[in-house]
Amino acid sequence: MSTDKDKVSFLAFFLLWAKRQGWQVPLIHVKACDWLEHRGDLAVLRCFRGFGKSTILAVYNAWRFYDDPTYRIIHQSETDRTAYKTSRDTQNVLKNHPLTKDLFDYGGIEQWWVKGANDSRNASLFSVGILSNVTGSRANECQNDDVEVPNNTTTQEARDKLRERLDEQTHILLPEIGKKLFIGTPHTHDSIYDRTEAKGADCLTIRMFEQEYRIDNATKTHYKLPFKVEYVFYGIGEYARVLIKDKDYLITDDNTLIFHSPPNVLIDCYAGAAWPERFTIAELQKRRKETETINKWDSQYQLHSKPVTETRLDPSKLQRYDAFPEVRLANKEISCWLGETQIVGAIAYWDCSLGKIGSDASALNLVLTDADGNLFWQFAESMTGELAEFGTNNKIIGGQVQQVRDLVVKYNIPCVVVETKGSGGFVPPILRKALQGTGCAIRECHVSTNKQKRILDALEPPLLSGFIWAHKNVLDGPAIEQMRNFNPEYTNQEDDYIDSLAGAILQTPVRICKKIGNSENNQDNNTWRPNNTSYEVKTDY
Missing domain, CATH: 3.40.50.300 (P-loop containing nucleotide triphosphate hydrolases)
Structure with a gap:
């Protein structure tokens, strides 16, 4: 030199x-x-x-x-x-x-x-x-x-x-x-x-923040922190947000973080921002929302080389419910309710398999949504047997597509998304025939992205942000064990149910707008999704 x-x-x-x-x-x-x-x-x-x-x-x-x-x-x-x-x-x-x-x-x-x-x-x-x-x-x-x-x-x-x-x-x-x-x-x-x-x-x-403290699942209202917090993040992904001091939480003189009620989600606390003039609260919230997984946030902003096996789809973070969707008719309008929660959208996702030895389960998942964006995992079912069984006049009388039809009618499912890779390529025409007269639509979806990444991107943000609920029957079924054992490093593992669930979440929302069932029994006014109809109202001031 x-x-x-x-x-x-x-x-x-x-x-x-x-x-x-x-x-x-x-x-x-x-x-x-x-x-x-x-x-x-x-x-x-x-x-x-x-x-x-x-x-x-x-x-x-x-x-x-x-x-x-x-x-x-x-x-x-x-x-x-x-x-x-x-x-x-x-x-x-x-x-x-x-x-x-x-x-x-x-x-x-x-x-x-x-x-x-x-x-x-x-x-x-x-x-x-x-x-x-x-x-x-x-x-x-x-x-x-x-x-x-x-x-x-x-x-x-x-x-x-x-x-x-x-x-x-x-x-x-x-x-x-x-x-x-x-x-x-x-x-x-x-x-x-x-x-x-x-x-x-x-x-x-x-690092983006010099000091950090994580609460994996904030189930309490009071947390003693090792430093004076300046930023509090709620969740990860599209559900994430930066909490506002004195509105969403309080900080005492002894650095105790206080919530009005337990958030029951992942909470990140930070202090010592490296570049606050450029990375404002609004910018940080935008980046947090657009970061798919918590490990990606940790690696790209806090510079931790996180083991991918630490990213677990912990079933304990699912919120339990036991209600079934109910279609109601009131004031000549149809609506759908899950207990006291009005449902405004739903999607069923079918990752079809022909049941060969060593193949995945033929998994069908139903995910409902409310106006606040909560996801309700209603069922995770496996279709069994032949794809279709035919009777006289080539009429479908059984098989997997008939099982799908039964669930469509039972749960008023407005749309079934069929994954068309592999054996799913010729399923849609047969399913359309099976669903004739129900009013249920069929949408084809070809998936080419990495399966492990797709599962993490779809499930981890709502899971860590407290936005995903699961019916008690789901919690007692085989899908939960797949969540618990899921390892993103393995390409060969039992993940058919959660792969189908990921597909349903990624396809959400689909707004429900029809009464499902036999077409001859449908009424003219069969919309139960909240609509955006305009009305003229006379006023006299």
Whole structure:
């Protein structure tokens, strides 16, 4: 590295660029800049999503070439395209920073040289994806910018392949002076960041919140906290929200958190926000709602490499009920009630199986919804036998489709969604024939996403947020054991009931608008879903 005393530090270089760009620089960026300049040869920078780490890294690269034009960097990300973004950003800094505007020499996006570079074979900056071939290259520094992502960590095979590529960097770096930098957020329980830290790496970890305390299931009204709470989060996913002090909860002088009544959901308490000017309460609530699972929140914002097996679908978080849906006629309008709760929507989801040895159960689930978005898991039934049994005149007299029809009529189901992968592809036409005269619609659904991820994304947010109820018959059935034993790492496990339940939840809501049964018995006014009809009303003031 150059010993020229006139060269400025990276922090000064960054602040000059920030002033030119009109940025307000938070203290966490100052901390990151100082650490990047003085870190050890093996280093890990973990910082939360939205931190701006790749932007800072591009300015750092420009400073490296300013400080020493012979410096060579191999920059790798999860794909070539992402790596090229940092390459372009670094070029932009070089061409426009007041200290480096004449430093860029020649080259494209993948590799290019600065003036003063003395290696025509190895570029000043070589940017490629982590799975690309870099054998034969030489560098002063290897950068791994968000190389760990869901696509390369979901299986042990993918994780092993990623580590094999990372090991190649050891043979690329110059002896004794070579540097390795890992920068990003963890995406798996077996994170490369933890493994690198265990090797003695110099680590800087900047979380969204410095202090954290979790109540997995808040069944009490009073909780003594180890710090003075500033943010209280309720649940996760679409049901999540940031609670309001003095309205939703109270805090005493001795740091006791008090609720008016037990929330009976997951509660997260935080303090010491890293960047409150940018991540306001409204922004945090939006991000919390759009985060599908609590492990994803923990990894992307609190930077915990959570074991995926900790994400359990705990049946004890289901709220029990014993009512059956009842269709009522009053004032010439039909409505549906579950006890004293009016139901405004429902969905039945059928993951069909032909009952072959070793195949999944042919699972049909019914999920009801109320106006507040609560989910009521009414039944999880297994259809058995042949798909259809035919009598005279090709009339359906039995089989799985007849069992579905019986449940459709019994529960006034307005729509059955049929999963069409595998054997389900030819089920809809036969089911339509079986349901003739009921008024029940059939919708086809082709599923191609990862099943374990789909189950977690659908079930965990309402489960942890207290929005899912289960009928007593469901709680006594085989679906509950599948929830209890579910492990997202396993691809071969008994999960047919909860897979069907996930499909029903992901398809919700479907608004119910018909009286189900035999068409000849239907009345003209058969709508029991609350409608949006307009009325003219005379007033006399």
